[in-house]
Amino acid sequence: MSSVTRSRRQVRLSRALGLALTPKAVKHFEKRPYPPGEHGRARRRTESDYAVRLREKQRLRAQYALREKQLARAYEDARKAPGLTGEALVENLETRLDALVLRAGFARTILQARQVVVHRHVLVDGKIVDRPSFRVKPGQTLQVKPKSQATVPFQVAAAGAHRDVLPAVPGYIDVQLEKLSAVLVRHPKRAEVPVTCEVQLVVEYYAR
Numbered sequence: 506m507s508s509v510t511r512s513r514r515q516v517r518l519s520r521a522l523g524l525a526l527t528p529k530a531v532k533h534f535e536k537r538p539y540p541p542g543e544h545g546r547a548r549r550r551t552e553s554d555y556a557v558r559l560r561e562k563q564r565l566r567a568q569y570a571l572r573e574k575q576l577a578r579a580y581e582d583a584r585k586a587p588g589l590t591g592e593a594l595v596e597n598l599e600t601r602l603d604a605l606v607l608r609a610g611f612a613r614t615i616l617q618a619r620q621v622v623v624h625r626h627v628l629v630d631g632k633i634v635d636r637p638s639f640r641v642k643p644g645q646t647l648q649v650k651p652k653s654q655a656t657v658p659f660q661v662a663a664a665g666a667h668r669d670v671l672p673a674v675p676g677y678i679d680v681q682l683e684k685l686s687a688v689l690v691r692h693p694k695r696a697e698v699p700v701t702c703e704v705q706l707v708v709e710y711y712a713r
Contacts, residue, residue, distance in 0.1 A: 522564045524701050558710035565702040569598050570615045575638070580711045591704030592695040599677075599693040599700075602627065602647065603637035608699075609680045609687040611649055611659070613667045626653040641689045649685035659685060672699035 552560075566576045583594035598604060603619040606627060612618035619637045621627060627634060628648050629641065641647060649659050661667075663685050674680050675697045680687040695704065 522560065522567055524564060524568075555710075555713075558706045558713075561703050561706040562710045565595075565598075565700065565704070565707050568615070568700050568702070569601070569604060570619065571598075577711065580707070584711075591708045594707065595695045595698050595700060595702070595704055596693050597640070599698050600641050600689065601637060602629065602634060602639040602641055605641055605647060605678060605687065605689060607671070608675060608678055609647070610665070610667045610671055610674070610682055611662050611685055611687075613670060621649075626650060626659070643689050643691050646686060646688050648687070654685050675699065 562576070566573065569576075571579070579597055580590070580594055583590050583597055586593040586597075599608075603615060603622050606612055606621055607615050607618040611627075612621050622637045622639075623635055625633050625635045626649055628650050629639065630645050633650065649662075653659055654663070663683050665682055675693065677689060677691050677693040677697065678687050679690050
């Protein structure tokens with residue numbers, strides 16, 4: 506799939522879900538703040554509880570760019586954890602390596618962050634990790650490997666070029682952007698995770 510096609514799909518998905526998933530989608534979304542398709546401008550009919558829960562689940566899945574099976578597995582893990590399932594679900598997703606690469610500002614979008622990891626540009630505690638789903642533990646350091654830091658995309662990131670489109674760095678990650686290094690200092694709390702989602706509705710979707 507070409508980058509243009511992928512970008513168009515992300516814009517279309519953004520409009521369908523009611524939130525901008527990429528910086529490019531923000532501009533399109535401002536122009537057309539309604540769902541895609543010929544009936545997009547028409548007011549939505551009263552939606553069923555199922556439709557509302559499904560859309561919320563799709564919103565969460567899209568923000569982390571997960572496959573359905575991956576999100577369902579993450580839900581099962583969260584269900585077994587102590588405390589509120591919805592909060593545990595978001596906290597677990599947020600400690601994925603690709604999510605933290607994005608939060609740190611080493612990439613501009615979650616798909617770009619995933620590519621950075623898969624292409625073996627990221628070290629965790631000094632060792633290459635090429636699995637986007639790798640769960641980072643508090644105290645662990647992630648860093649762009651020295652050889653990669655010299656390349657233009659990472660020099661751009663180190664200069665803070667992505668900061669204009671990313672949320673403020675959350676308190677659970679300590680970032681030294683100029684060194685392309687970050688430490689997960691503690692477990693994230695749902696309230697500070699920059700994700701738009703009514704997680705209780707996602708729990709209700711899976712618990713049905």
